[in-house]
Amino acid sequence: MSERGVGVVERELLDRARDAEIARRRDYYARLELVAELDRAAVAEVTGDRGTVRLLQAQWNVDHAEAKRLLDEAGDLVARRSLQGERLPARFPCTAAAVAVGAIGPGHVVVIRRAMARLERVDGLGVEDWVEADRFLAEKARQMSPAGLTALAKALVAHLDPDGEAPPEGEDRRDELHVVRRRDGRLDFKGSLHDPADAEVFLGAIDPLAEKLGPEDTRSLERRRADALKEVVENADPSSTPAGDDSAAGDEPEPALIPQPRRPEPATKPPARPSGSGRVLLTLTMDHRWLQQAVGHGVLDSGALVHPQSVRRLACDAGIIPMVLGSRSEPLDVGRQQRTAPDAIRRALVVRDGGCAFPGCTRPPQRCHAHHIQSWLDHGDTAVENMCLLCRFHHQLVHHGHWTITMIDGRPWFTPPDWINPDRQPRPGGRPRAVSWAGGAVAAA
Known part of the structure; x- marks a missing residue:
């Protein structure tokens, strides 16, 4: 589509769509104001319900989780009253103002509330900093989707609390791979890698081989990743001697007897791709002072945080x-x-x-x-x-x-x-x- 293709009719539709979304977000804030008013007036005591959450469940026919979320959001975003009846600002006044005018929506609110709850647990963080974080996130939410705001909020929390979120060293102790061979020869497996650096290396090896090979490649992502894993395994060299073990040095490997396949090869196979080019290149960013002092955290391309000891360990066995x-x-x-x-x-x-x-x-x-x-x-x-x-x-x-x-x-x-x-x-x-x-x-x- 070109600029001249956006005519009067299309622009009118786009304006109506934008106005409709703004109206939806304003209605969402009006709903939170109503929830706060119901709670403040203790209407549930009159109706005989066990609190405002139960009242909302019955009144609006919603689940308990949604009713509780609405009440919690109302408590953070709607102006309050003191015991003396004085009007107090919302806990997150900047976020509340942005929602009230329809600039941000419920998805942004979820991200901001999660980040603010995390910042509340940061030792030594002043009230002024906490209030400024609300202003900053509300301002950026006007320009970003909830997914983009999530990455921004993670960066904010990580910088204000550099030691708080990085996973502890030794996460690989919980790694596991379950393999089950079925009677028909099929192999089922599932597993998990807990260290973010290990996960990055794994995806770095698999995903480049899982790229589509052209418009004629109609395989699903799951199928392409399975083919990539098979390619990695097929290119592995099981006859290589582990470091420090020279017992087989100089011995010629015995010729392997390769049985005929149980099933014929499929008539069509995806186009061949070049073989891999060696070890995965892992990009990890870390403040040099943190690296020297073994504090803080490193950051992978995915945004995942890595414990400083893991960074130092990786640096011992990598091309830097x-x-x-x-x-x-x-x-x-x-x-x-x-x-x-x-x-x-x-x-x-x-x-x-x-x-x-x-x-x-x-x-x-x-x-x-x-x-x-x-x-x-x-x-x-x-x-x-x-x-x-x-x-x-x-x-x-x-x-x-x-x-x-x-x-x-x-x-x-x-x-x-x-x-x-x-x-x-x-x-x-x-x-x-x-x-x-x-x-x-x-x-x-």
């Missing part, structure tokens, strides 16, 4: 590519020399954007393209300052021309079309990161 942000140690600008991003630029984009840079998108880096903000064909340079990571969908969306990208302070900002935001207010893209706010506290942006 140090990256000092802002340094000139790697060529991060090759100008017009080449169109595709070299490895150094791609690594810098991964550190900066963390995956698809489009606001709210959670696609990991390995599923993203390196996009030129000013097209290379229009004399744009192949440089970090002129590039960002975009997943396939958002890459196509940007190339339609409705969304525009501008670099501000070294980060990509995305300006939506006027039918999404009449003011066309730019939205920050890329990985949520820490910045200072007034009063000395720290948040994510």
Whole structure:
């Protein structure tokens, strides 16, 4: 679709859709106000119900969980009364104001309440910081989907409480793999990897091999991952000698007797792909001071936090590519020399954007393209300052021309079309990161 294709009829429909969503969100807040009023007036005592939750269940024919959620949200977002009858602001006044005007919806409220509840348990966090977190999250919720806000809230909590959320060292002790061979030869298995770093390595090995091989590849994601796992196993070398064991050194392996397959090979097989290229490249970002002191946490591309001891352990058995942000140690600008991003630029984009840079998108880096903000064909340079990571969908969306990208302070900002935001207010893209706010506290942006 092109810009000239959005005519008067389409714009009218888009405006009606936006107005309908705003009205729905305002009705949702009016519903919370009604719940608060029912609770404040103790109506349940008159009707004989066991509290406001039970009253809502009977009155609206909803489940207990929904009735309790509505009462809890009303307690956080609706203005209160003191014992003397004075009007008090809502516990989360900025979030309440955003919901009241229809700027954010129930999904955003769930994310903000979860983050604020987590911040309440952070030792040493001042009341001013807690209030500022409400303001910050409510402001960002106006620009992001609940999924994008979730990543932002996680970054905020992780920065305000760096030791609180990282999983403890030794999580792999709970790893398990259950394998059952059926009578017909079928193999059933299920398992779990608890260490986020191990999970990242596993997906790093499987998912690149599970990519579609072209438009003719109609396999489901589950089937492609199963085929990828078989490919990894088939390429394994069981005859290799473990480190420190030279008992079989120099011995020629016995020829294996390969039985005929029990079933004939299928008539059609998916196109062959190149074999793997060695060990998985694991990208993990961590403050160098934290790494030296074994405190804080590392961050994987997926956003998962890793215990500092796990980071140090991985560093003992990995190819380390140090990256000092802002340094000139790697060529991060090759100008017009080449169109595709070299490895150094791609690594810098991964550190900066963390995956698809489009606001709210959670696609990991390995599923993203390196996009030129000013097209290379229009004399744009192949440089970090002129590039960002975009997943396939958002890459196509940007190339339609409705969304525009501008670099501000070294980060990509995305300006939506006027039918999404009449003011066309730019939205920050890329990985949520820490910045200072007034009063000395720290948040994510």
